Amino acid sequence: MSEQSAVRRQRRKRLAARSFEWLCLTATFLCIIVLAALLSGIIYRGAGWLSIEFLTNGPSRFPDQSGVKAALIGSVWLIGLTALISVPLGTGAAIYLEEYARPGILRQFIQTNVSNLAGVPSIVYGILGLGLFVRTLAIGDTVLAGALTMSLLILPVVIVAAQEALRAVPDSIRHASLALGATRWQTIQHQVLPAALPGISTGTILALSRALGEAAPLIAVGALAFVSRYPLGPMDKYTVLPIQIFNWTGKPQHDFQNVAAAGIIVLLGVLLCMNALAVFIRYRYGKQIRW
Amino acid sequence: MTDHHPNAPLELTRATSNGPLAEQVQAPEDLDRHDGNVAAPAVERGQASMITVSDLSFYYGAVQALTDVSMRIPPRNVTALIGPSGCGKSTFLRCINRMNDLIEESRVEGSIHIEGQDIYSPQTDVVELRKRVGMVFQKSNPFPKSIFDNVAYGPRVAGIRSRTALEEIVESSLFQAALWDEVKDRLDASALKLSGGQQQRLCIARALATGPEVLLMDEPASALDPASTARIEDLVSELKEHYTIVIVTHNMHQAARVSDQTAFFFEGRLFEMSETAELFTNPKQKKTEDYIGGRFG
Numbered sequence A: 001m002s003e004q005s006a007v008r009r010q011r012r013k014r015l016a017a018r019s020f021e022w023l024c025l026t027a028t029f030l031c032i033i034v035l036a037a038l039l040s041g042i043i044y045r046g047a048g049w050l051s052i053e054f055l056t057n058g059p060s061r062f063p064d065q066s067g068v069k070a071a072l073i074g075s076v077w078l079i080g081l082t083a084l085i086s087v088p089l090g091t092g093a094a095i096y097l098e099e100y101a102r103p104g105i106l107r108q109f110i111q112t113n114v115s116n117l118a119g120v121p122s123i124v125y126g127i128l129g130l131g132l133f134v135r136t137l138a139i140g141d142t143v144l145a146g147a148l149t150m151s152l153l154i155l156p157v158v159i160v161a162a163q164e165a166l167r168a169v170p171d172s173i174r175h176a177s178l179a180l181g182a183t184r185w186q187t188i189q190h191q192v193l194p195a196a197l198p199g200i201s202t203g204t205i206l207a208l209s210r211a212l213g214e215a216a217p218l219i220a221v222g223a224l225a226f227v228s229r230y231p232l233g234p235m236d237k238y239t240v241l242p243i244q245i246f247n248w249t250g251k252p253q254h255d256f257q258n259v260a261a262a263g264i265i266v267l268l269g270v271l272l273c274m275n276a277l278a279v280f281i282r283y284r285y286g287k288q289i290r291w
Numbered sequence B: 001m002t003d004h005h006p007n008a009p010l011e012l013t014r015a016t017s018n019g020p021l022a023e024q025v026q027a028p029e030d031l032d033r034h035d036g037n038v039a040a041p042a043v044e045r046g047q048a049s050m051i052t053v054s055d056l057s058f059y060y061g062a063v064q065a066l067t068d069v070s071m072r073i074p075p076r077n078v079t080a081l082i083g084p085s086g087c088g089k090s091t092f093l094r095c096i097n098r099m100n101d102l103i104e105e106s107r108v109e110g111s112i113h114i115e116g117q118d119i120y121s122p123q124t125d126v127v128e129l130r131k132r133v134g135m136v137f138q139k140s141n142p143f144p145k146s147i148f149d150n151v152a153y154g155p156r157v158a159g160i161r162s163r164t165a166l167e168e169i170v171e172s173s174l175f176q177a178a179l180w181d182e183v184k185d186r187l188d189a190s191a192l193k194l195s196g197g198q199q200q201r202l203c204i205a206r207a208l209a210t211g212p213e214v215l216l217m218d219e220p221a222s223a224l225d226p227a228s229t230a231r232i233e234d235l236v237s238e239l240k241e242h243y244t245i246v247i248v249t250h251n252m253h254q255a256a257r258v259s260d261q262t263a264f265f266f267e268g269r270l271f272e273m274s275e276t277a278e279l280f281t282n283p284k285q286k287k288t289e290d291y292i293g294g295r296f297g
């Protein structure tokens, strides 16, 4: 009697486990199918429009003369400046939090805020950037203002990623260095940072690739859809790939939908390259260091 | 590299009525009970000590890990610290190079003088202190860098830039650590590729490269095979010609083999300390006898 019920319970448990496995598998497949459908639709429409001219032409009234050059270079400027601003700031903040700050109310306060900031919608950063950089600091709707805004947006992510990388460096290395008469800063500079660098770069690249696809905050700080010239300096006007794409999709001519699809392919290509770089760094340098 | 090792007994640098001088003149009874014992000439009455610990107490927050430890460690001599797990040996060792400063909410009472200098006085530069007092950890912890860069790290952070000077230091340190012959052809290889025993000797070489006077070793051979352990022990015996060595060990035989004097810790107190041969053959305390006899710990 009780033996029978035990067997039944066993069977039910196994059934539940099996069904859950199937549920997860289905969910995964659904995601992949949707993604594949989207991708194939875009490639089907856009691939034919990809050409060298598409990469070297600026925006145009005519679909067949339109290109991503201005937007692509604008994106490179934006991401480059964002990296220059956010990497030192983010790494510095992470070093402070991990290596210097004593546990206490202040550190807890900063940590909680950093974590919460990561969840703030990007448009909020756009509005902040408009008020702070474009207007108050009078930087105007330049690529620098856009990069500052983007830096705010990704800083929390960069800080958290850098913190995790620093935390992964074992204390035995810090102790070894300090016991040899190195100062705290020498220890960070010569031992901790080099060991954490692969992790920091990986996290930063992933954060930057998020910034690459963002349009909303840049619309707020005035990235223009119709700049035919690409920026030559940080104080120039600019546009970026996602805004250019968004602009094309809004056009009445049907062919512009295909141009937009081609633009998406370029954007995805850049994203893929950045993520591949992150994976490469993790693979190449992650293996080297075995504590 | 060895020019800072005094050849003659040190002159007392402090002469206060209640400072280390008083203790040095009136050495603890167990230290000089054996007049004329040639095995430990350095602990004779009136001889200056390299390290003088007075009434040292240490707290991890509210937890007291050391209670009123007083000890004199003579120069160029090996002192073994033994005692059951958790009795405070490592804590005591880390007090001597102030590595305990890194622990949040820790507190030190009492004093430690090294060559007469109070290492816990506000004037003491911790960075300088750690160059004078090298440390070898239980688990070897080479930097993920080349063998050369590992050994050259201490001199480099001390400001030595000249390549020839660094090469000289690296060679002599590796030589003293009995590793030179094994690695001289691959100084640029990663230190992590060395065997466990080699890594530990590399860590010793690295500690020697800053030109310390004192070498603290926390169970340096506990993770090694017998052959590597024997090499480390031989090394300790050689190094004591130039360095004052304090070594923590769980291995009674090791303590007996390498040390000149042995300190038995129990529950955060220095229970008994005397010349090694004396402590092992004729312990004064029942607890010491039980511990040495393997009856607990």
Ligand SMILES: Nc1ncnc2c1ncn2[C@@H]1O[C@H](COP(=O)(O)OP(=O)(O)OP(=O)(O)O)[C@@H](O)[C@H]1O
Pocket: B060, B063, B065, B083, B084, B085, B086, B087, B088, B089, B090, B091, B092, B103
């Ligand atoms: N970082 C720390 N924070 C709080 N308590 C600690 C810390 N390190 C050690 N202790 C405590 O202090 C006491 C002494 O520890 P210590 O490591 O000095 O012992 P030990 O004699 O070296 O032991 P073992 O032989 O196991 O290495 C122990 O009770 C331990 O729990």
Ligand SMILES: [Mg+2]
Pocket: B089, B090, B091, B218
């Ligand atoms: Mg210990």
